[in-house]
Amino acid sequence: MWKEVAAFIQTHQTFLVTTHLNPEGDAIGCEIALMEFLENQGKKVFIVNSDATPKNCRFLDPNSRIQVYDPSDRPDIFREIDGIFIVDVNSWQHVGEITKAIRESGKPRVCIDHHQGGSTDIADIFIRDTSAASAGVLISELIQYMNGRFTRPIADALYSSLITDTGTFRFSNTDSRAFALAEALVKHGADPFTLHRLVFASRTWAAARLLGPVLSTIESAADGKLVWFHVTGDMFKQTGAEYEDCDGFIDLVRGIQGVELCLFFKETVDGAIKLSLRSNGRVDAFEIAKEMGGGGHKMAAGVNLEGSMERVIEDVVRRCLRSPVFNPTLRS
Numbered sequence: 001m002w003k004e005v006a007a008f009i010q011t012h013q014t015f016l017v018t019t020h021l022n023p024e025g026d027a028i029g030c031e032i033a034l035m036e037f038l039e040n041q042g043k044k045v046f047i048v049n050s051d052a053t054p055k056n057c058r059f060l061d062p063n064s065r066i067q068v069y070d071p072s073d074r075p076d077i078f079r080e081i082d083g084i085f086i087v088d089v090n091s092w093q094h095v096g097e098i099t100k101a102i103r104e105s106g107k108p109r110v111c112i113d114h115h116q117g118g119s120t121d122i123a124d125i126f127i128r129d130t131s132a133a134s135a136g137v138l139i140s141e142l143i144q145y146m147n148g149r150f151t152r153p154i155a156d157a158l159y160s161s162l163i164t165d166t167g168t169f170r171f172s173n174t175d176s177r178a179f180a181l182a183e184a185l186v187k188h189g190a191d192p193f194t195l196h197r198l199v200f201a202s203r204t205w206a207a208a209r210l211l212g213p214v215l216s217t218i219e220s221a222a223d224g225k226l227v228w229f230h231v232t233g234d235m236f237k238q239t240g241a242e243y244e245d246c247d248g249f250i251d252l253v254r255g256i257q258g259v260e261l262c263l264f265f266k267e268t269v270d271g272a273i274k275l276s277l278r279s280n281g282r283v284d285a286f287e288i289a290k291e292m293g294g295g296g297h298k299m300a301a302g303v304n305l306e307g308s309m310e311r312v313i314e315d316v317v318r319r320c321l322r323s324p325v326f327n328p329t330l331r332s
Contacts, residue, residue: 002145004125008110009146012083014044016107018069020089021051021096021304022274024247025164025199026134028057028066030087030112032157033136035065037143040151046077050096054244056202060157069098084109088135090118090128091295093304112138116286117295130297133171133178136161140181150188159190160199167251168196172281172299200248207245210235214249221317222326227253228263228317230309233271243268254278260325261285265313273305273312282325291319 017034019027027049035045047066078101090113092099102109111123114132132138136158143154150158162182166174169182186192210231218229231246246266254262261283264276275292277285278300285301294303305312321327 001127001129002142005110005112005127005142006146008083008108008125009038009041009043012043012108014081015046015083015085016077016081016102017045017047017085017087018049018095018098018102019087020094022054022243023049023051023057023088024054025057026136026161027088028053028060029157029159029161029164030135030139031066032060033139033143033154033161034085034087036151036154036157037139037146037148040148041146044080046081048077048098050098054247055204056199056244056247057160059198060153060160069096069101071097071101078105078107081105081107083107086111086113086123087139088113088115090115090122090126092119092122093293094295112142114138114297115295116297117290131175131177133173133175134161134165136165137177137181140184150185152189155185155188155190156195159185159192159195163192163196163199168200173297203248204241204245206239206241209239210241210245211249213239214246215252218253221321224256224258225260226263226317226320226326227256227259227261228265228313229253230265230267230313232267232309233269250276250278254280261288261320261323263313263316263320265309265316267309268304273307273309275303275305275312275316277301277303283320283323288320288323292316 017031031047038045048069050069052068053066084107109123110125112127114129114135116130140158166178213235214231220227250264260280262278266274268274279285284298286296286298289296289301289303292303296302
């Protein structure tokens with residue numbers, strides 16, 4: 001499946017690489033690894049995202065190569081590039097503010113992703129493999145297809161991608177393909193202990209102060225099979241925490257015995273509500289998110305919603321309770 005992408009790389013010289021809103025370890029790891037690989041091929045690369053790099057991923061970009069898109073600041077990028085890579089996302093609505101400039105540029109695009117669903121017009125070449133544990137797995141396979149080598153920066157970036165989306169090899173998407181890649185990356189210098197500490201063990205005191213108020217909002221239905229909780233802008237202000245400080249909170253609640261689906265509602269800076277869904281296997285989180293315009297995987301999905309926190313929670317919980325997992329009377 002990589003033949004077209006290899007030809008795309010060989011016939012273009014200057015690339016823009018971008019990813020989804022609120023990027024995390026998989027997204028940033030893919031971008032850095034792809035940038036390193038392309039530059040090793042003699043190409044020129046810009047990484048430009050709609051949102052800033054989270055603190056726990058900045059070590060992957062020591063030279064601050066990743067830029068935050070500003071239409072008034074760098075319009076020249078779109079005149080200079082002749083190809084675009086979109087990684088770890090397959091829907092325009094999740095690419096963010098840079099979307100308009102990308103679409104209007106008319107430059108050819110490649111999308112490399114592992115999520116379900118997506119926008120059919122997002123790229124001229126669309127590589128989607130939902131069986132891949134992370135988008136980084138796909139970037140690694142592209143590099144190997146083109147006889148590239150895993151330099152230390154590439155190994156660190158791809159290992160960070162892998163442990164992010166597999167939950168350090170705990171999630172159900174962890175397979176032999178993921179373990180084989182991990183082995184190869186460690187052989188090329190990736191240090192599992194150090195990278196785990198950098199990606200997952202860098203929580204701030206503000207995040208610790210935020211945890212209590214957030215967990216106090218937990219509610220449940222269907223005998224505890226469905227649980228939900230939320231965080232508001234006021235909670236961030238009162239604790240001095242930032243939006244990214246609540247990363248990982250959902251896995252704490254998802255791990256409660258008997259939970260089948262966990263919902264985390266997060267109020268963003270602009271007042272919109274970002275919903276994260278995590279399933280423990282019996283509920284298809286993707287199908288629920290898709291119904292509301294979101295995307296993701298069966299076990300993990302997300303969607304951006306408008307409205308008050310109270311109204312959004314009420315609507316989403318009502319939708320979820322339609323599942324026969326929570327309401328046996330609905331079984332056929």
